[in-house]
Amino acid sequence: MGILEKIADIEREIARTQKNKATEYHLGLLKAKLARYRVELQDPGKSAAKGEGFDVMKSGDARVALIGFPSVGKSTLLNKLTNTHSEAGAYEFTTLTCIPGKIEYNGANIQLLDLPGIIEGASAGKGRGRQVIAVARTADLIMIMLDATKSHQQRELLEAELEAVGIRLNTQKPNVYFKVKTGGGISFNATCQLSMLTEKMVQHILHDYRIFNAEVLVREDITVDQFIDVVLGNRKYIRAIYCYNKIDSITMEQVDQLAREPQTVVMSCEMDLNTNFLVETIWKNLNLLRVYTKKRGEYPDFEGGLIIRAGSTIEHVCHAIHRSLVREFKYALVWGRSTKHNPQRVGLSHLVENEDVIQVVKRR
């Protein structure tokens, strides 16, 4: 039996197994097996040819990948938001490769990637699905583009395809300490009540993965699937936004309904509706900050500025300015939202905020 058939078999069995206390173990094991086969399927050594995936250099401050079924308007959007041209057409699979464009916003350069459309079964290797998904894994933000005139099912189908290859959308990495050991058996502890996972289940799953010695410390109430994610360890936790295009072709009531969904932007490339809001939403979801540097006795450079990730420290800022700056660092003076008084003298671990002004003082 081929691996695709094995996967289909397990999926069928999961679907027809009723979910209750008595079937919990059985389901847990099935899910672990399913995850294992999917990893085998994705393993480049086995299935994917060498050089698969589109070789597009990362550039700019962040990368956004356009994922969607054929002809939802991905290329039309790239043409609208960037200076790059990508062929658009009324037929499916107009785009056959990865085409990068650049959005300039708030002083940041955002790389926007137009990609071929994917279809159901993409994760199992249909069409160029696997190549497209390989690019999606490298993105800081996945933009799931949908056709507002098509059924709602498209959204779930796309999510399932991304899910199947280990991409986790809009969720955090589970708070679990997991370490494989060379001896001592399996030690299992939890710092909170677990309502969906038991020690027995954890042992079963680990045995299924041929792991007999490990330390597991669960710090939040996770599901079996989340535990499997932890064991596999190669999951990508990526933010995603949903973009419904072609709202020029549906009713106001329908637009209103779609717009209320979480993480969603409704728009029309053709009529230029809501494109500015889309870019703003991209920016917000990338979680980028802009900070300004200044030299002693001079004004800050408000034209320039550095683009860094939210949660960055002065140390990150130093790295962004110059690689060797950390070694010469004495302290920094900061003016802005992150400080109580202005300026405030801070060390390398100080967390910066949007629009802080930073002056680095070096050792002599």
Ligand SMILES: Nc1nc2c(ncn2[C@@H]2O[C@H](COP(=O)(O)OP(=O)(O)OP(=O)(O)O)[C@@H](O)[C@H]2O)c(=O)[nH]1
């Ligand atoms: N009505 C309407 N049509 C649109 C809109 N945006 C794009 N289209 C049309 O949708 C069709 C497909 O557009 P593309 O940009 O080629 O779509 P794509 O997602 O890149 O398609 P593939 O590369 O084949 O996957 C074209 O005929 C566009 O003119 C829109 O906002 N409204």
Ligand SMILES: [K+]
């Ligand atoms: K098209």
Ligand SMILES: [Mg+2]
């Ligand atoms: Mg296209």
